[in-house]
Amino acid sequence: MRSRFIRILGAVSLMMFMGLGINQAVAACTVPAPVKSIDPAGFYDDPAAYAQAVKPMRDYIYRLNNAAESKQWTCVLALLDSWARADALMGPISGYQGYYERSWAGTDFALVLLRLPREVGEANADQLRVITSWLTRIAIATRDADAINHLHNNLVYWAGLNLVAIGTLAQQQELIDAGLARAREGIRDIGPRGELQREIKRGDRALHYHTFALIPLVFTAELAERQGVNLYQENHGAIGRLANLVIRAVQDPDTFTEITPVKQKLFPWTFQDELSWMEPYYARTHDPRLPMLIAPRRPFREWRLGGNVTIAWGVALP
Template sequence: MYQRVFRWVVVFVLTSMAWATGRPAIACDVPAPVKSIDPPGFYDDAAGYANAVKPMRGFIAQLNKSAETGQWSCALDLLTGWARADALMGPIKGYQGYYERSWAGTDFAMVILRMPSAVKAANADKFAIIDPWLERIAIATRDANAINHLHNNLVYWAGLNLVAIGTVTNQSDLIDSGLIRAREGINDIGPDGALAREVKRGNRALHYHTFALLPLVFTAELVQRRHIDLYQENDHAIARLANLVIDAVRDPASFAKITPIKQDLFPWTFQDELSWMEPYYAHTRDPRLPALIAPRRPFNEWRLGGDVTAAWGVSLR
């Protein structure tokens, strides 16, 4: 009899977990927390950089896959495990680590933002651990002089970090700090859609225009729920930058009007770093975009919660 009761209890618990997460419960191994993220610069030591970020990127890949497959119990275990260890909050001696921590915190928040409200409500105890950790990441990003002095795309990414985490934790001061950074980017966009600081990147100028557009679009999307329309600011500047990039995707030679320097692109520049097109198309229904989006789907950007198409995409028409 006791064995039957025990089996019934196990079935009940597993069924309840499946109902709460939307998927059957699975085992979830939490990787050892990365205490401090302090790699060499991306351009300084490519091999050393790749090796140093591998553990953190592995964690993010596991977290994003859990979100993509609806394994919310696993996603929460991952976040709670690293939050308890205050992961990524150790000292940084170089500069690249500040960027990596900012991007990681953005990803964590974007995963949570796609989490069903019922799951969040049922796990308030875990968010009591996760939220303060995310706030510490955001505050460290806000106060990072290694980012703030640059006044370029990394500042815009820091703005998205602050807005995303502020939205998750309902901290308006973080959102306000993020808006300052996003507006710096929007005000940097010239009449021709170019960003003067990114033009100075020489043969990587087009890549960095694309990379800069990502956080501006996603920040604009997130603050709409606060009735803030960043799309219309600086005379619809985000659209000017988007048009510049769209033209370059359709005809890379068109970027010669911005700089005569021949452009070199990373393999991901015109693939996953075009994931801004998903929310932008949903917002604008720009008729040029379906032909660019369709062959590239699904967009998967590790800084933005993984499968951007699943989270933000709409039917193309």
């Protein structure tokens, strides 16, 4: 009798445990209501209003990236499919910041899907077509955004990554070519010491924006390799010069005075997750300076780049 009771109790406990697991899985894949339009105040114009406006989209991206990191691909597709069918983020934008946010979000979505196992994509081809069509609309909107194109600075390079990432996913060469043109604008702007004149004009944020500009150039160069295009060699190895400038500044911020005498201010994330470009760059170059900089910062997580960059792009360190 006692053994029968124990068996029943064990079965009930197992069912409760399984039920809890299922409920947690369902909760993990609950799809937030689609954000129809992303139109926040400017990041510097009204920081509090900006943070409040972007929170629903960032929460969704955080959920998506976590699902990708844990390889919950069914959840990844469910999240993206729901927002794709709602044509999320494609509503009108009255200001300028929304164009940047939508471009960054589309880049993240594409980089997540470029990690999707082939067999999962093939088994969910209809869903993937819906999502890819939506991302293509985001890319076209980014390509045609005058609010970005007239700037000729780091935001243009980020738009280039958006176009190359989505173009690679959608196998649309015209988007890839438009993205490469924007990346090449940045590469041409890199000076002999790795400096970017437009980012030097940011004053006490110049170092931050050199770092921020380097991110899309490195990731675009990595995707371009899949097209047989070597952006690393262009303008006499310009990306390498910019990378060297930033690496030296991470090792010793005072070295940046060679570029500008203005005392620099950094955001808390400038020398943390925004150094995520070091993962693919080290995997390619094996620069001996990088392991000591990468190791204490791992894992790198960047919401614009599919979440956990270390998992997606990192290699073993010596």
